[in-house]
Amino acid sequence: MKVTFPLSLKVSLWLLANLALLAAAAGAFYVSQFGVGWKSLSQGALGERLQSIGDSIATDLHTEPESARPTILRSRTKKYGADFFLFTNTGTQVAGDPVELPAAVREELNPGQRPDSPGPRPPRARPPRGESAPDGRPPIAFEDRAPPDTRRKKEGPPPGGRPPPEARRSGGRFIVHSPSPAATWIGLRVPIPHQFDQPTAGTVIIRAPSVFAVGRLLHAGPWLAIGTGAFLLSVLFWLPLVSSITRALKRLSTATERIAEGQFETRVELSRRDELGVLGSSVNRMAERLDTLVNGQKRFLGDVAHELGSPIGRLQVATEILEARADPALRAHVADVREEVQQMAALVAELLTFTKTGMRARDAELAAVPLAPLVLDLLTREQATGRVTVAVAADISVRADPALLARALGNLVRNAVRYTDASHAIQLTAVRDHATVSVSVEDDGPGVPPEALARLGEPFYRPEIARTRETGGAGLGLAIVRSSVAACGGEVHFSNRTPRGFRVELRLAAA
Numbered sequence: 001m002k003v004t005f006p007l008s009l010k011v012s013l014w015l016l017a018n019l020a021l022l023a024a025a026a027g028a029f030y031v032s033q034f035g036v037g038w039k040s041l042s043q044g045a046l047g048e049r050l051q052s053i054g055d056s057i058a059t060d061l062h063t064e065p066e067s068a069r070p071t072i073l074r075s076r077t078k079k080y081g082a083d084f085f086l087f088t089n090t091g092t093q094v095a096g097d098p099v100e101l102p103a104a105v106r107e108e109l110n111p112g113q114r115p116d117s118p119g120p121r122p123p124r125a126r127p128p129r130g131e132s133a134p135d136g137r138p139p140i141a142f143e144d145r146a147p148p149d150t151r152r153k154k155e156g157p158p159p160g161g162r163p164p165p166e167a168r169r170s171g172g173r174f175i176v177h178s179p180s181p182a183a184t185w186i187g188l189r190v191p192i193p194h195q196f197d198q199p200t201a202g203t204v205i206i207r208a209p210s211v212f213a214v215g216r217l218l219h220a221g222p223w224l225a226i227g228t229g230a231f232l233l234s235v236l237f238w239l240p241l242v243s244s245i246t247r248a249l250k251r252l253s254t255a256t257e258r259i260a261e262g263q264f265e266t267r268v269e270l271s272r273r274d275e276l277g278v279l280g281s282s283v284n285r286m287a288e289r290l291d292t293l294v295n296g297q298k299r300f301l302g303d304v305a306h307e308l309g310s311p312i313g314r315l316q317v318a319t320e321i322l323e324a325r326a327d328p329a330l331r332a333h334v335a336d337v338r339e340e341v342q343q344m345a346a347l348v349a350e351l352l353t354f355t356k357t358g359m360r361a362r363d364a365e366l367a368a369v370p371l372a373p374l375v376l377d378l379l380t381r382e383q384a385t386g387r388v389t390v391a392v393a394a395d396i397s398v399r400a401d402p403a404l405l406a407r408a409l410g411n412l413v414r415n416a417v418r419y420t421d422a423s424h425a426i427q428l429t430a431v432r433d434h435a436t437v438s439v440s441v442e443d444d445g446p447g448v449p450p451e452a453l454a455r456l457g458e459p460f461y462r463p464e465i466a467r468t469r470e471t472g473g474a475g476l477g478l479a480i481v482r483s484s485v486a487a488c489g490g491e492v493h494f495s496n497r498t499p500r501g502f503r504v505e506l507r508l509a510a511a
Contacts, residue, residue: 366401
């Protein structure tokens with residue numbers, strides 16, 4: 001029987017369902033803490049991890065000159081595998097490669113901006129050297145105005161290398177996913193410092209081209225590694241158990257199939273101490289009991305057939321003498337008695353053959369048997385040379401017991417001749433396929449009912465269509481074929497042909 005849903009697949013699916021349940025529980029916890037959608041990544045601990053990138057960039061912008069801004073962004077691009085851009089909140093790009101922001105990103109960049117709102121505040125104009133300012137302030141001395149880089153160097157970065165707290169306020173974060181081109185846009189609020197003026201409100205725009213890039217930004221690598229490790233550990237933890245169970249079940253299935261085919265000497269290897277081990281022990285006891293019962297039955301049938309042989313032989317001789325000496329008016333009745341005695345003799349002969357075949361199966365000596373000469377000999381013996389078309393190559397040999405194989409093929413040819421008319425064709429062919437040889441006997445006769453195919457080969461079983469006085473037979477012919485082929489280590493398959501006919505295929509090991 002073919003397994004349509006293996007146990008190993010069922011257990012594996014159960015494991016995957018368990019892991020899926022854990023993943024669903026983790027997802028539900030995440031949604032309860034952070035919400036649903038891309039914007040949830042900007043909340044809580046995940047958002048703080050993103051903002052730490054923005055704070056790091058803000059620190060570099062505060063401590064480095066304006067000319068270093070492209071270098072600052074390129075270093076983050078190389079580190080995180082995503083593109084970094086610097087914009088003012090009014091939409092003006094300050095640093096990074098030129099990029100066209102999607103409309104949704106521009107809306108998030110400055111959601112409160114009005115169409116007539118002013119742009120970034122320009123640096124305050126300063127009067128020429130030595131002149132008074134428009135508001136009446138005293139002029140600035142030359143020595144008090146050091147170059148920008150020199151002044152920044154004198155001031156130096158604040159303690160810890162970070163901008164002052166009021167300059168580090170993020171003012172919110174946002175995450176937008178654009179379908180075309182497919183990318184995730186992340187905005188981190190940072191101040192953009194100026195040389196002689198207050199910082200301008202700005203935003204670092206990050207364009208992540210894939211989910212993996214978003215994972216790198218969120219430092220999700222360790223969590224992914226933990227999840228992958230847990231999955232692999234679960235698989236490796238379950239794999240030995242699943243493999244052990246499936247191997248034991250496969251051994252049990254193979255053993256029971258052999259026992260069902262009549263190989264009662266089959267035993268299951270007992271190496272387990274669980275329920276499967278108990279089942280294997282029960283199968284072994286069942287095979288032992290069946291071996292005893294079936295072989296005992298065969299011995300009994302053989303003994304009975306042997307004891308009946310002598311009296312039936314004497315009856316045959318007596319009926320022949322009686323028929324020769326009987327009154328002409330009684331000869332028809334004597335002929336009927338003689339025919340019945342002959343059928344009894346045929347039945348006893350088949351019983352003897354069946355029991356000998358079954359008892360000899362254990363002691364069969366297999367050897368290389370050329371098929372072509374064996375087939376020619378049995379056709380001559382059965383007087384079926386003119387009825388059977390043979391297609392057997394001279395170089396085909398099988399591994400079998402010659403006497404048992406000849407008996408099996410002889411029974412098949414005899415049945416084909418018996419159940420078909422002289423006008424119907426009978427073919428005996430042999431085909432080699434790698435290590436197997438298929439020997440088939442086909443005819444154009446009436447075939448057998450489809451429901452009877454499964455029972456063909458059982459002792460004393462005959463389809464109703466064959467139960468006629470003319471055809472004879474006791475239902476042991478195909479049983480002898482099956483037992484003979486099984487003793488040679490082969491298999492027998494029965495089937496009907498289309499549109500009509502019957503086919504028997506023997507599969508034997510090639511020699």
